[in-house]
Amino acid sequence: MNLKPEIAARFEELQSIRRHLHTCPEVGLETVETVAFVKTKLDSFGIGYEDIGVNSLLAKVEGRGPGKTVAFRADMDGLETTEETGLPYQSSTPGRMHACGHDGHTTTMLAFARYLADHHDFDGTVLLLFQSGEEGFDGALKIIEDGLFEKYDIDCMFGLHNWPGYAENQIVVHPGPCMASEDRFDLTIQGKSGHASVPHLCVEPFAAVADFIKGAQSVVARRISAHDKAVVSITQVHGGSAYNIIPGTVVIRGNVRTTDSSVQDIIEQSLGRLAEGVAAMYGVQASFNYHRKHPVLVNTMPEPAIRAAARVVGKENVLTDELSAMGSEDYAFFMQHAKGCFVWVGNGKNSPVIHNSKYDFNDQVILVGASFFAELLEEVLPQS
Ligand SMILES: [Zn+2]
Ligand SMILES: [Zn+2]
Missing domain, CATH: 3.40.630.10 (Zn peptidases)
Incomplete structure (x- = not known):
């Protein structure tokens, strides 16, 4: 020394x-x-x-x-x-x-x-x-x-x-690259609340939530090159208040890390498309917000x-x-x-x-x- x-x-x-x-x-x-x-x-x-x-x-x-x-x-x-x-x-x-x-x-x-x-x-x-x-x-x-x-x-x-x-x-x-970027996203799934016994009379949000979470896991595996590095993590799911009520709204939040800004673009687009897709499939409304917190160092x-x-x-x-x-x-x-x-x-x-x-x-x-x-x-x- x-x-x-x-x-x-x-x-x-x-x-x-x-x-x-x-x-x-x-x-x-x-x-x-x-x-x-x-x-x-x-x-x-x-x-x-x-x-x-x-x-x-x-x-x-x-x-x-x-x-x-x-x-x-x-x-x-x-x-x-x-x-x-x-x-x-x-x-x-x-x-x-x-x-x-x-x-x-x-x-x-x-x-x-x-x-x-x-x-x-x-x-x-x-x-x-x-x-x-x-x-x-x-x-x-x-x-x-x-x-x-x-x-x-x-x-x-x-x-x-x-x-x-x-x-x-x-x-x-x-x-x-020395340290990763950090991005944060919020997805609000809006359905229609009602009695748990009659889901067909409500617009149930959880099926869309489940498909979004499952789909998000495949973004890194299927959309990002094996030579690039990325992490997509779901970190919060908020929704529901009772055993017998289908809630109207569920909020999902998550965190994204990459070491390449072009990978950030792919992930933002993929998650946005996924949100639109599950909304169309289940007849819910999806409001997706993606915020770039820190760039790649x-x-x-x-x-x-x-x-x-x-x-x-x-x-x-x-x-x-x-x-x-x-x-x-x-x-x-x-x-x-x-x-x-x-x-x-x-x-x-x-x-x-x-x-x-x-x-x-x-x-x-x-x-x-x-x-x-x-x-x-x-x-x-x-x-x-
Ligand atoms: Zn610290
Ligand atoms: Zn520190």
Whole structure:
């Protein structure tokens, strides 16, 4: 391991920052106290910043002369779940937990910021983005809508996520798709309610519901190439209230994951056609709504990330053939506006998975991640 000595020397200070953040998770776009804390740290480093999006923060470090603008992003939000680690620094708020390690990502970015305060011998500008609302609250979109890419001509952008199941000295870089898209759909089947004894006098919705669910299972098997990846899951069915009433309405909801936007199109069309088909067959009305929540996260600049990672953890510990995850990440929205790369840093082979109530961020990732960002900067901006 070849950590930046100036970053590694601050381990105890960084660990205490991370553990402080861990005690006070904030959810969604309401990262008010976290932002205030980050501001006090940036003030102490002498680094300027501006508010952006909703409770997100953009710090700026100018180099020695003009050049490209490179952005780095960390997410800051926790989750609505109750922590069960029993750690001395566990969340002080029941029902809220840093269960995805965004406390660690925030600290990693602060470690990188502190490093940059002493190392701005590059040509160009570095932007450090501290983002709210990654966990399904459109935090990245709020920043883009607030004009990030209009205010700054960002040449490339980088980010990381800790990843349980890989060792602390492993970095995973996907050349191409890294994380899946997430789409959500709602189907409302409208029939006509009535007494359970006389279905012929009602318009019974459940037969249509059953055929839709069964048909949805065959979309991936029969409509998607065996070379592509996709998941269609039915996640909710709501309808009915009594043993002896045929309900008028049933609502079905589901979730779709792919790593190719053309596959998203096929699935949306197929499910829509299926909804129309079951409606015609059973004489019900079908109202189908398909919402694209997160795009596919595609890495367009894996090479500098691979070289930078190799300098930190050694070539043999940079994994470039790993399967992409079917989970999604709203960092994907940034990649629709700039080139860049998003990597995984191992959180420990035996770490509980993210979003688990016994999960904890591995503080070693702060040193690996910040050293990786520092090496990456040397890759993309000339330095003396
Ligand atoms: Zn998460
Ligand atoms: Zn996360």
